[in-house]
Amino acid sequence: MARWEPGARERLVVAAVDLFAEQGYDATTVAQIAERAGVTKSTFFRHFPDKRELLVAGQETLRTLLAEGVAEAPATAGPMEAVAAGLERASSAMGPMNRELGPRLKAAVATSTVLQERDALKTVSLAAALTGALVARGVPDPVAALAGELGVLAFKRGYAQWSEAEGESDLAPYTLAALQELRAATVSLG
Structure with a gap:
């Protein structure tokens, strides 16, 4: 061995x-x-x-990167710009292994209720990290919670698209585009 x-x-x-x-x-x-x-x-x-x-390997690093990106956003940045900074920071840490592992990880999670539950807890944890970082910037709790949830959803959507895309090696454009799509979708909520 x-x-x-x-x-x-x-x-x-x-x-x-x-x-x-x-x-x-x-x-x-x-x-x-x-x-x-x-x-x-x-x-x-x-x-x-x-x-x-094993499913959440790297989760703490991802939480930290998301929160650091939000904290380091310019003081004039609104909540969604700060979330975008967090997404960019976290995306920068994702490399070829993460991209290759994406579809396989999705398939593995689909096979098990235990893994689906663990994945859901990971999502909650990431949203809490973003929300906490936004609250620390002075963003009111309901706004911070909503922005944090949208940030995690954007990360997951962007990651899924990136892992299936041909040629593109950088995750950030995918997560940022997903965030923009979600922001636009919120307008139609009324």
Whole structure:
């Protein structure tokens, strides 16, 4: 086992997503994930407490990037401009592995209620990070909550489009376009 080689965490995530999609979440064991990733079970448990946590690998980093982007937006930026800054900051951290993993992760989540619940909790957590960062800027709570939810929805929509697109390597244009579409859609709500 090549447990000392760099990239064990990333290999574990890829192995788990592939196995979840191939044989289902319930039928996949930690031992299978570790074997496919080329590491030991002990190495698995150094990175993750259990197999459910593989789905949210990187969530804390994403939360931090979204919140930092909002906090660093110009003082004159309105709530949606601040959310756009958060989306740009978070999008900049997404690379080819994230793009390749998108459709496979979506397929894996679709196979399991446990993973769907974990994904929903991730969404709530990201919205809370955006909302909290907006409130810290002085945005009233209801406005901050709505902007935070729209930001997460834009991120998810943009990420889905980006992971299926040909050629484009930068996520930011997709998340920002999704945010603009959602802003335009809110006008039709009346």
